Amino acid sequence: MKEIADKILETIKDYRNDDGIYLDGDYIINWGKQFNEDAEFVLNEISEIIPKVYVSKEKAKEYVDQHIQALLKDFKYNNLSQFLIDTEFLDLQLPHKSQPAILNILETLLNEKYDESYVKYKTYPKINFIYLDDILASGSTIGNHLVTWLKETNSEGVSNSDNILNDNYRLSINLFCLHNWGHSFQKFRLMKEFEDKIDRKIFWYWNYRIENHAKWNNQSLNVAFPTDEQPTNVKSYLANLEAPKYEDYAYRKSNQPAAESFFTSAENRIRYENIILQKGISIIEMIQNEIKPNIRPLGLINPSYKTFGLGTHFFTWRNIPNNSPLVFWWGVAGHDWIPLFPVANRG
Numbered sequence: 001m002k003e004i005a006d007k008i009l010e011t012i013k014d015y016r017n018d019d020g021i022y023l024d025g026d027y028i029i030n031w032g033k034q035f036n037e038d039a040e041f042v043l044n045e046i047s048e049i050i051p052k053v054y055v056s057k058e059k060a061k062e063y064v065d066q067h068i069q070a071l072l073k074d075f076k077y078n079n080l081s082q083f084l085i086d087t088e089f090l091d092l093q094l095p096h097k098s099q100p101a102i103l104n105i106l107e108t109l110l111n112e113k114y115d116e117s118y119v120k121y122k123t124y125p126k127i128n129f130i131y132l133d134d135i136l137a138s139g140s141t142i143g144n145h146l147v148t149w150l151k152e153t154n155s156e157g158v159s160n161s162d163n164i165l166n167d168n169y170r171l172s173i174n175l176f177c178l179h180n181w182g183h184s185f186q187k188f189r190l191m192k193e194f195e196d197k198i199d200r201k202i203f204w205y206w207n208y209r210i211e212n213h214a215k216w217n218n219q220s221l222n223v224a225f226p227t228d229e230q231p232t233n234v235k236s237y238l239a240n241l242e243a244p245k246y247e248d249y250a251y252r253k254s255n256q257p258a259a260e261s262f263f264t265s266a267e268n269r270i271r272y273e274n275i276i277l278q279k280g281i282s283i284i285e286m287i288q289n290e291i292k293p294n295i296r297p298l299g300l301i302n303p304s305y306k307t308f309g310l311g312t313h314f315f316t317w318r319n320i321p322n323n324s325p326l327v328f329w330w331g332v333a334g335h336d337w338i339p340l341f342p343v344a345n346r347g
Contacts, residue, residue, distance in 0.1 A: 001029050005026075005028040005029045008046055012315070014317045016341075017317070018057075035279065042275060042276075044264070046340075049263070053222075053313045054316070055134070055176055061108070061109050064102065066207065067207075070205055074203065084116060084117075085124045086127050087118065087127075088122075089103055090130060099131075102133065128170045129149075130174055131172070131173045133174075133175055134177065136186070138185070139179070139182035150190075150193075150198075164198060172202070172204075177207065177208045177210060177314045178210065180219065181212050210314065214249045214252060220262060222313070224273045224276055224298055224325055225273065233278075234281065237297075242293070245302075245305050247306040247307070250307045250308060276327050281297045284297060286335045287332075297325065297326055298310065298326075299312055299326065309325065310324075
């Protein structure tokens with residue numbers, strides 16, 4: 001297992017280095033051993049998946065640069081400085097969240113590569129408004145921020161939404177990762193809150209897409225999304241969830257995806273999904289106090305959804321989303337589980 005663990009480590013070695021955390025091969029092996037006889041199998045699948053879904057700090061800088069280049073092209077700027085003068089990079093999240101960290105990367109990138117800065121132009125009048133973030137999963141955080149911002153008014157008393165609709169402003173959402181299902185929810189939410197045509201006025205960019213909409217055709221389903229061939233304890237767990245919505249999204253169809261491109265094989269996908277689903281249920285069973293309704297074995301989700309969670313496999317150098325399966329991030333004193341990614345600010 002050492003060779004597999006070292007392969008994983010090579011990809012995730014900068015995880016939370018900024019916080020003084022340095023993972024090693026032994027730690028990864030010890031995490032894997034929690035899967036008992038399936039340890040080597042799980043580590044091997046992870047070693048194949050991780051390079052596709054882990055964003056190191058250096059890769060994050062490359063992603064941010066790709067977004068800047070796309071915006072320059074689509075907004076028809078020949079001059080980076082003029083783009084920065086006209087642009088406000090929205091800073092709407094709490095200081096410990098991902099957005100401020102990405103804005104720091106943006107400023108570093110501009111300084112090092114272009115001898116520029118967005119900070120020095122902050123007081124200039126703006127027409128472009130850019131929302132940078134690492135991931136849209138369910139999309140509730142981004143949706144809440146956008147609705148609030150769009151309702152705000154400028155010094156002339158005109159709402160941001162009206163300025164967007166009238167082409168006075170441009171709003172762009174720039175993400176490292178986007179889930180199809182969550183994206184569709186937020187687009188619908190914005191159209192319902194404002195006008196249908198606002199959907200055509202907002203720009204969306206992403207570097208990596210998670211195709212997880214269970215009702216759409218030709219989805220790669222590059223998440224953990226089990227079939228309904230499950231033992232009694234799994235069926236009982238789902239049946240006992242007091243959640244009224246989307247039970248028909250709980251299981252993927254056995255013939256989807258049409259071609260396997262995320263896991264090492266279709267058979268290994270099934271085995272892997274079932275293993276981490278069972279382990280996730282075991283972790284939930286360790287909870288001594290009241291179980292929060294949004295906690296699911298495959299990650300946190302809207303408590304009204306009768307599913308196992310989003311099963312997100314997307315990780316960054318600074319933290320991982322709580323929509324990821326519990327096996328990756330659950331770390332509670334007194335519980336017999338160590339996470340692969342010790343997380344910050346999970347609460």
